[in-house]
Amino acid sequence: MTKRREFIKTTALGTAGITIGGLGLDARTYSGIRGANDRINMALIGIRNQGAEHINEWCALRKSHNVELTTLCDTDERLFGPKSKTVAEKTGRKPKTEWDLLKVLEDPETDAVSIVTPNHWHALATIWACQAGKHVYVEKPASHNIFEGRKMVEAARKYGVFVQVGHNNRSSDNVIEAIEFLHGGGIGDIYMARGLCFKARDSYGLAKDSAAPAAFHYDRWLGPAPWRPYNEKRSHYSWHWYWDTGNGDTGNQGPHQFDIARWGLNKHEHPVSVFSTGGIYGFRKDESAPGTEIRGTMVYGDVETYGDSKTSQETPNIQTSSFMYNDGTILEFETRGRYTNREGKSEIEIGNVFYGTEGYLEINAETWNAFRKHEKEPFAGSKAPVKGAWGNHFANFLEALRAGKQEMLNCDINEGVYSAALVHLANISYKLGRSLRFINGYEKFANDPEADTLLSRDYRSPYIVPREV
Numbered sequence: 300m301t302k303r304r305e306f307i308k309t310t311a312l313g314t315a316g317i318t319i320g321g322l323g324l325d326a327r328t329y330s331g332i333r334g335a336n337d338r339i340n341m342a343l344i345g346i347r348n349q350g351a352e353h354i355n356e357w358c359a360l361r362k363s364h365n366v367e368l369t370t371l372c373d374t375d376e377r378l379f380g381p382k383s384k385t386v387a388e389k390t391g392r393k394p395k396t397e398w399d400l401l402k403v404l405e406d407p408e409t410d411a412v413s414i415v416t417p418n419h420w421h422a423l424a425t426i427w428a429c430q431a432g433k434h435v436y437v438e439k440p441a442s443h444n445i446f447e448g449r450k451m452v453e454a455a456r457k458y459g460v461f462v463q464v465g466h467n468n469r470s471s472d473n474v475i476e477a478i479e480f481l482h483g484g485g486i487g488d489i490y491m492a493r494g495l496c497f498k499a500r501d502s503y504g505l506a507k508d509s510a511a512p513a514a515f516h517y518d519r520w521l522g523p524a525p526w527r528p529y530n531e532k533r534s535h536y537s538w539h540w541y542w543d544t545g546n547g548d549t550g551n552q553g554p555h556q557f558d559i560a561r562w563g564l565n566k567h568e569h570p571v572s573v574f575s576t577g578g579i580y581g582f583r584k585d586e587s588a589p590g591t592e593i594r595g596t597m598v599y600g601d602v603e604t605y606g607d608s609k610t611s612q613e614t615p616n617i618q619t620s621s622f623m624y625n626d627g628t629i630l631e632f633e634t635r636g637r638y639t640n641r642e643g644k645s646e647i648e649i650g651n652v653f654y655g656t657e658g659y660l661e662i663n664a665e666t667w668n669a670f671r672k673h674e675k676e677p678f679a680g681s682k683a684p685v686k687g688a689w690g691n692h693f694a695n696f697l698e699a700l701r702a703g704k705q706e707m708l709n710c711d712i713n714e715g716v717y718s719a720a721l722v723h724l725a726n727i728s729y730k731l732g733r734s735l736r737f738i739n740g741y742e743k744f745a746n747d748p749e750a751d752t753l754l755s756r757d758y759r760s761p762y763i764v765p766r767e768v
Contacts, residue, residue: 422447464715487657536600547614
């Protein structure tokens with residue numbers, strides 16, 4: 300049998316055998332260097348919702364980038380039939396299916412993994428994959444908390460693998476053009492960036508605790524999160540709105556705009572202060588009287604929403620956050636999850652605005668326009684046709700692997716971690732209800748032990764993010 304070979308020029312891993320998460324999985328030792336024409340075997344971990352996007356993208360790159368989606372992994376085995384069928388229709392090859400992530404990482408034929416799990420699994424799945432010698436594409440936000448992000452960077456560097464974070468705008472031609480325009484002084488010296496996440500969402504409602512579906516490996520799905528009884532409103536997709544597993548919309552849609560804001564400001568550091576405030580607005584405080592319940596509407600995520608009904612959601616749907624960097628530069632972020640106007644000349648719902656000494660610049664999706672001082676019409680802007688960001692970002696990951704050049708990654712894990720940290724800092728300030736000072740080099744708060752406890756979490760054994768990766 301032909302030996303599997305590395306993608307990049309590093310020494311072999313694991314001569315002593317690296318155990319992953321204490322669960323007894325040995326890292327594989329590879330020999331040689333992957334050739335430019337060798338096929339890249341990809342495993343997809345998490346195949347619902349955004350996982351379907353990954354199926355489409357990896358399959359679309361099959362011929363142009365010689366990548367094969369060989370394995371689908373999910374804790375919910377009910378998904379295997381339809382998702383396997385999709386892959387087979389797109390590629391002519393039926394993938395293997397496996398609910399156990401550890402068995403996927405054991406497979407010596409797997410070269411890289413694409414991680415599309417809930418947020419609370421991003422770090423541990425990435426670290427285990429790094430320890431197993433697999434390259435990683437992980438969805439945003441990179442981590443569920445700040446401690447995890449630093450461990451992910453350490454794991455990627457220690458085991459010599461590539462880790463790309465799914466900030467797709469980093470591979471969008473028009474967004475790259477806008478950032479280069481900003482960095483080139485197009486609107487003068489930039490003193491403030493504003494990120495906008497205006498996604499009106501109805502209530503996800505309430506449900507009683509119940510038994511998990513038989514084909515759903517609920518304990519493994521919980522993983523690092525505290526044990527609690529199964530509740531459908533806390534599981535598939537709805538996990539975004541509970542602190543154990545998600546980070547709210549500030550940490551769902553928000554990471555894309557946080558990343559663009561920090562990128563445009565050209566900040567490769569943490570802010571020194573943060574204040575965030577908000578709450579859950581627009582939903583009833585009491586349950587509907589029998590017979591007056593709002594009929595559910597199926598929305599993205601294959602879940603129902605119920606207008607303004609009472610909800611068990613924990614994360615805020617309205618949140619305003621303000622950060623300041625050491626040089627006085629400001630980053631503002633606004634999350635609005637109910638009815639709202641749009642913002643700016645470009646009528647932005649999801650996007651960014653940058654303010655400089657000579658004018659301002661708006662990014663609305665992949666379209667951008669710059670305005671000089673008080674002028675009403677843009678003096679510079681994006682070129683047509685607008686190119687999609689999705690495929691380019693996945694392709695960039697594969698191209699960097701083939702070249703063996705980490706610097707080719709458009710969003711290396713370190714960049715993703717800095718952007719995710721903005722989400723986590725905002726949510727910590729929100730939870731504590733006060734302004735916080737942050738010490739950049741130490742990734743700790745200034746004289747605030749209470750805030751420091753929220754930099755990490757209590758992990759449920761054996762799903763522990765290790766201090767030594």
